Amino acid sequence: MVIELTKRQERILQIVKDEGPITGEQIAEKLNLTRATLRPDLSILTMSGYLDARPRVGYFYAGRPGGSVISESLHKLIVNDYKAVPIVVQESASVYDAVVTLFLEDVGTLFVVNQKGYLAGVVSRKDLLRASLGNKALEDMLVTIIMTRMPNIMTCSAEETLFEAAKKLITYQIDSLPVVKASETDSRQYELLGRVTKTTIAKAFVELGQEPQV
Numbered sequence: 202m203v204i205e206l207t208k209r210q211e212r213i214l215q216i217v218k219d220e221g222p223i224t225g226e227q228i229a230e231k232l233n234l235t236r237a238t239l240r241p242d243l244s245i246l247t248m249s250g251y252l253d254a255r256p257r258v259g260y261f262y263a264g265r266p267g268g269s270v271i272s273e274s275l276h277k278l279i280v281n282d283y284k285a286v287p288i289v290v291q292e293s294a295s296v297y298d299a300v301v302t303l304f305l306e307d308v309g310t311l312f313v314v315n316q317k318g319y320l321a322g323v324v325s326r327k328d329l330l331r332a333s334l335g336n337k338a339l340e341d342m343l344v345t346i347i348m349t350r351m352p353n354i355m356t357c358s359a360e361e362t363l364f365e366a367a368k369k370l371i372t373y374q375i376d377s378l379p380v381v382k383a384s385e386t387d388s389r390q391y392e393l394l395g396r397v398t399k400t401t402i403a404k405a406f407v408e409l410g411q412e413p414q415v
C-alpha cells in the first residue's frame with residue numbers, strides 16, 4: 202500500500218532527518234504546534250516505518266519504508282512515454298483483411314477507424330477467431346459487424362499513469378486500450394494517439410526491475 206504523506210508529515214520527517222534523535226515535544230515546538238496535535242502524525246509515521254521511536258530518547262529517521270520506493274517510481278510512469286503505435290483498419294475492411302493485418306503487424310488487437318480517422322471500434326483476435334469459425338466468406342463480411350463499437354470502448358489518455366491503464370486492463374479483462382484524445386471539433390469523437398497493451402505493461406515492469414536501486 203502506498204501511503205501519501207501530508208505536508209506536515211513531510212516536514213516532521215525532514216526535522217527528524219536533520220536533528221534526530223529528537224523528542225515529540227521538540228518537534229512540536231519547532232512546528233509551533235502542541236504535542237497532542239502532532240500525536241496522530243507521529244504514530245502514522247512510526248507505524249508505516251518512516252520513524253523509529255525510543256522511549257526517553259526520541260524519534261529517529263528510519264528511511265523510506267521498503268516497497269514505497271518501488272511504488273513511488275511505478276506511479277510516475279506515464280502512458281505517453283510507453284504507448285505503442287496503434288494498428289488500425291478502416292471500417293470498409295473485411296474480416297479477412299483484419300486477419301491478414303493482425304498477422305502482418307504481429308498484434309493481438311486492431312482498432313477500427315471511420316473515414317475521418319476517428320476511433321469506431323476494436324477487434325480482438327478472439328473476435329476474429331469467432332467470426333472465422335465455420336464461416337468461409339470472410340472477404341464478404343465487414344469488420345464493423347464483429348467489432349466492439351463506440352461508445353463501449355475503454356480508453357486511456359496520454360497523461361494517465363501506466364498504473365491506471367494497467368488497472369483498466371485487469372478490471373475490464375481486455376488486452377489492449379486505445380490511447381485517445383477527444384476531437385477539438387466534436388468531443389464525442391476520439392483521435393487515436395497510440396495503444397497500451399499487456400506487453401506495454403510487461404516492458405515497463407522489466408524496465409522498473411532493471412533500474413538501479415537508489
Ligand code: ADP
Binds near residue numbers: 326328349374377378
Ligand atoms: P481476446 O478477445 O483476444 O481475448 P480481449 O480480451 O482484449 O482479447 O478482448 C475481449 C473482448 O473485449 C473482445 O470482444 C474485444 O472486442 C473487446 N475489447 C477489447 N479491447 C477493448 C476495449 N479497449 N474496450 C472495450 N472492449 C474491448
